[in-house]
Amino acid sequence: MSPSPVFSDLSPAEVWQHFATLCAIPRASKQEAALRAHLQDWAAQAGISAEVDAAGNLLLLSPASPGCEQVPGVILQAHLDMVCQKNSTSPHDFSRDPIQPVLRDGWLVADETTLGADNGIGVALILAALSDRTLRRGPLEALLTVDEEAGMGGARGLSPDRLKGRLMLNLDTEAWGEFYLGCAGGMDVDIRRDGEPEPLPAGWTVCEIALRGLRGGHSGVDIHEERGNAIKLMVGVLHDLAAHVPYRLVSLRGGTARNALAREAFATLAFPEALDLSDWLAGQQAGLREHLRGIEAQLSLSITPASARDMLGAEEQFVWLASLHAAPHGVRRMSRQVPGVVETSNNLGMVDLQPAGGSCNFMVRSLVDRGAEALADEIVSLFALGVRNHRCALSGAGYRFLRADHSWRTCAGRAGGGCLGWRLLALAAQCIERARSRLIFPESQRSTAGLPGFSAQRPRMASQRASPSLLERSSFWAKAGKSRPRRARSSLA
Numbered sequence: 001m002s003p004s005p006v007f008s009d010l011s012p013a014e015v016w017q018h019f020a021t022l023c024a025i026p027r028a029s030k031q032e033a034a035l036r037a038h039l040q041d042w043a044a045q046a047g048i049s050a051e052v053d054a055a056g057n058l059l060l061l062s063p064a065s066p067g068c069e070q071v072p073g074v075i076l077q078a079h080l081d082m083v084c085q086k087n088s089t090s091p092h093d094f095s096r097d098p099i100q101p102v103l104r105d106g107w108l109v110a111d112e113t114t115l116g117a118d119n120g121i122g123v124a125l126i127l128a129a130l131s132d133r134t135l136r137r138g139p140l141e142a143l144l145t146v147d148e149e150a151g152m153g154g155a156r157g158l159s160p161d162r163l164k165g166r167l168m169l170n171l172d173t174e175a176w177g178e179f180y181l182g183c184a185g186g187m188d189v190d191i192r193r194d195g196e197p198e199p200l201p202a203g204w205t206v207c208e209i210a211l212r213g214l215r216g217g218h219s220g221v222d223i224h225e226e227r228g229n230a231i232k233l234m235v236g237v238l239h240d241l242a243a244h245v246p247y248r249l250v251s252l253r254g255g256t257a258r259n260a261l262a263r264e265a266f267a268t269l270a271f272p273e274a275l276d277l278s279d280w281l282a283g284q285q286a287g288l289r290e291h292l293r294g295i296e297a298q299l300s301l302s303i304t305p306a307s308a309r310d311m312l313g314a315e316e317q318f319v320w321l322a323s324l325h326a327a328p329h330g331v332r333r334m335s336r337q338v339p340g341v342v343e344t345s346n347n348l349g350m351v352d353l354q355p356a357g358g359s360c361n362f363m364v365r366s367l368v369d370r371g372a373e374a375l376a377d378e379i380v381s382l383f384a385l386g387v388r389n390h391r392c393a394l395s396g397a398g399y400r401f402l403r404a405d406h407s408w409r410t411c412a413g414r415a416g417g418g419c420l421g422w423r424l425l426a427l428a429a430q431c432i433e434r435a436r437s438r439l440i441f442p443e444s445q446r447s448t449a450g451l452p453g454f455s456a457q458r459p460r461m462a463s464q465r466a467s468p469s470l471l472e473r474s475s476f477w478a479k480a481g482k483s484r485p486r487r488a489r490s491s492l493a
Helices: 013-024 033-046 117-131 153-157 230-242 278-291 314-326 369-390 420-440
Strands: 049-052 058-062 074-079 101-104 107-110 140-145 167-170 180-183 185-194 205-212 248-254 265-271 300-305 330-334 342-354 357-366 398-405 460-462
Touching: 013 117, 033 049, 033 058, 033 117, 074 117, 117 140, 185 314, 185 369, 205 230, 230 248, 230 265, 230 278, 230 314, 230 342, 248 314, 278 300, 314 342, 314 357, 314 369, 330 369, 342 369, 357 369
Parallel strands: 074 140, 074 167, 180 460
Antiparallel strands: 049 058, 058 140, 101 107, 185 357, 185 398, 205 265, 205 300, 248 265, 248 342, 330 342, 342 357
16 A cells, blocks of 8 residues: 655654554454554564454564563553544545545644544554664564454453563553553443334424534543533524424434544424524524634534434423433543542533434543442433433333443652652653663753653643553553654544
């Protein structure tokens, strides 16, 4: 396969050549087989041992450089899959189409789709390190896990005895010069209900309201920025509409991934008579933009004709819209131990309501396991209360906790104490300073005052990241230095 010309001038060339390959081969969660097979072939040609474990993870092993056989082995870890999101106007098919990257204002982006830099750039860095014959190092292992974005399936299925290295570096992070000494746990709450379709009365008018243009983002990284959630905003629009004119709900769709902030939502509505809602909709758009001033400048609302044969039952419509309107989304509680860090949050990531039934998904995260459990229970109770109060049929209704990860907390004591987190922080700083002074930075960049870009403040807890596997919990990745590689991001971020 020939890489996109957009990569031709990027440096370091070998890293970006590998990333170009990752863009060319579709790699949605649970669909990593084609990429894994390609990397196995690449490893065979490079003389690198390759194995696939029972969970589908790819393990690559490159022996130590001559004379370095006794140097402790290092494991580099990243995940093969990516979050697959696109604008509704994009024809992109993540199961077969390559990502189309473009350079824009110094950023590598993908128009109307996610780029897959999470965690493609980490995989590319690992492959470049494996094939670099100029490095003098001990044995180098690569653990490339699968299904990270859809439930940590690869990490969960990893056998503890598969890896031999002494140290592990996880290359799935956004922060520069920061150490992660804690991680949130969480769970998914999946709400599903069956419904009884009602036929659309003759002569009714059907239209679709679309809410587009939100920034979106990662529900674990950006939840504290109060970006708009298209599902919640659309439900609010429908709630206001019900106070002015009668309508029936034909469908409601929003969001494409459980761990992404919903960027778009679409509601198909039926009215007893033709209405001109353009002025009302323009007022709604202006009100939402004012409410989200400085955050969602591109928010838009539009209406187009549509068609339908069935609609939701009146009681089903009320239960769903009232419950979604009252459902929590965003930050629930900030940490009192670590200032500026979110302790508990929730993302209403996806909804799909149809006349025959509907579903929605909530992703709950917390530094405190009890906090996640309490918020998840509140969500379940909210929907159960709506069912009981309106005596809707319970057939097919219910919820399930799709997964539950335990939080990993470190102490938040003062530097210099006996806290394991601070001891790890100090040890990591010493190791990087030693490597920096000996191997990495020229004399002009050395400093006796400390690491450039490094600040010994309270340990930062990754309170808005999904909890890692037991293997990942024993490691951390630190970066320091003033120079950074070429930036990569998604145009959907």
